[in-house]
Amino acid sequence: MSSDLVEAITALEKDKGISKEVLLDALEAALISAYKRNFEQAQNVRVAIDETLGQIKVYARKEVAEAVENPNLQISLDDAKKLNSNYQIGDTVEIEVTPRNFGRIAAQTAKQVVTQRVREAERGVIYSEFIDRQDDIMTGIVQRIDHRFIYVDLGRVEALLPQSEQMPNETYRPHDRIKVYLTKVEDNKKGPMITVSRTHPGLLKRLFELEVPEIYDGTVEIKSISREAGDRSKIAVYAEDPEVDAVGACVGQRGARVQTIVNELKGEKIDIVNWSEDPVIYVANALSPSKVVKVIVHEAEKATTVIVPDYQLSLAIGKKGQNARLAAKLTGWKIDIKSETEAEENGLFDDDQDTAAPTSPDAAASADATDANTSDDQTDGQQPESSDHQES
Template sequence: MNGNKELIDALNQIEREKDISKEILLEAMENSLVAACKNHFGKADNIKVNINRETGAVNVYAEREIVETVTDPVIQISVVEARLKFPKNDIGDIVNVEVTPKNFGRIAAQKAKQVVVQKIREEERKVLYNQYYSKEKDVVTGIVQRYVGNNVSINLGKVDAVLTENEQVKGEHFRPTDRIKLYVLEVKDTTKGPKITVSRTHPELVKRLFESEVAEVKDGTVEIKSISREAGSRTKISVHSNNPDVDPVGACVGINGARVNAIVNELRGEKIDIISWSEDPVILIENALSPAKVVAVSVDEAEKSARVIVPDYQLSLAIGKEGQNARLAARLTGFKIDIKSETQADEIGW
């Protein structure tokens, strides 16, 4: 069949502009044309379609076995006819006989258009999915679009994400066009494109924000050992430096608190306590109860529990409003923490 240079030119352009492989499109066209041949020949098991990669010419071939006497002309060719076309082959060989139908150019053009449109959609969806799948468990910046019921639709550039009610910080309200940072929980591939679920409450959001704000965290000099968070209210993080010359808490706080304040602003005022991690649970628990001062800590490592004594005037600070400080410290350290004031400890003989 005559060439179709326009088709090849169009595919080259698609490859350049859409980053979709010309070869993938041509193979898809060949496959769809094989299916189209089924209507014409009654079967397509032995049919091959070849589109010339340079000229765009479309040829249809049928695999046929060379036989003495033909009983099924769809899959066989007589040895007499075969010798004219395939002089080097003999009985029992399989040869490709050209069987391109007369009106095949029109069918090929229709199929080509359908395949290209469908493949472009598929490939664009795949590219989008891969692009956002690589951002799973990372932080992205999104623009608030609108509330859909209690969920928020967020534009991430080429796709929209859903911030469900469960993943929203209580008390946080957004206006359309607000730019916010979000933690990507999950990216799912669907027929309508990637479905992206994001979070504002996840503890990893705080970790990723520190990575983007603090060079020493990003390069691994300072390690975030653990995080405990009550989203919208308070977060505690324990940090450790792998370089004795770098103060981990100082690095995370920044000059005049610049680094931590940038994160607090992003989290709309959520308080952040940064404490120094220690492999000694006594020191770790003491640090975790900051800003409260501690008199004594006794630890039962087997039970993962600790008794803490604080000055009388520090008891409410150590426990925190509605027990928050003690609760976050317990989560941060992995120890069940029991706090008593000096007076209480004396009374019960601690």
């Protein structure tokens, strides 16, 4: 082994992050294979590499036996004692068998095996790096697009963004820089296969952690997220310290923090509400930006009946039921929305079960791409054909 090869191994260690020990083990295995193949030797051998001198030596390993049945694997006690008088039956004797032209033949034969082992070790390093990043957010560059995937360059590996994980309101082009959420990291023969998403609720959570220091340091906690990617999301937050305004921290001064996230998600509207262990308060907050007159809780069915002002019914339900649907997913409670008029007709105001006052202005905030404090769910005060709406 020349000094050039030693330098090459050292360079690989620095460039690829693969330890020298792994590379030397791969080289030794390759040299053993090369020796047996080229010199048709079936004996047990060991290869010793001297990094300082750059030398390779091959040793045949034989067991000391009383009766030699296989000369390739055994040596007689008398012959062993000629080498060293201390050898006993059962000991292993090593005899140097390095061929004169072994260096040239070994280099040619071992190149492919070493390259393969180096690639395997490099794949292992990359896999270890990215398995720790699973369920995290990374910035990548769109490389190419086909009918199944968008291929995103994450630096040392190319990730797959399936069609099902692409946001419907986005157009992707090569060289675009996008933030993605790592949903799956798998190891296979071709190297780590990484699947990423732009629609996963985890992406929204990580974006808030990046933009809101209070969430990152644990002062404010994200309790729940419901998301219809590209259109609207709801996020419930909580601060144990009563002096901390959890919603305000997420919104930021003049809506700057949440607006940054809205822009990253290409205009996806985000409702931020205060979490509460009281389902009455929590459900009322979750229906933001609609005002709530009363919440009736049915514990056994884990369901609620929510009464809203007549003029707010459309806003509470949302376009195609979206607001109510997201609120139900956020809270985990079924939500049946009724107008005040219908509630009076059905005698719901006479119900003595749990109720909620109208939602506090500080309990929630809504943001979209144009106005951090408005929502377009309201349909000019028009009432839907039916005021009954239930989501689970």
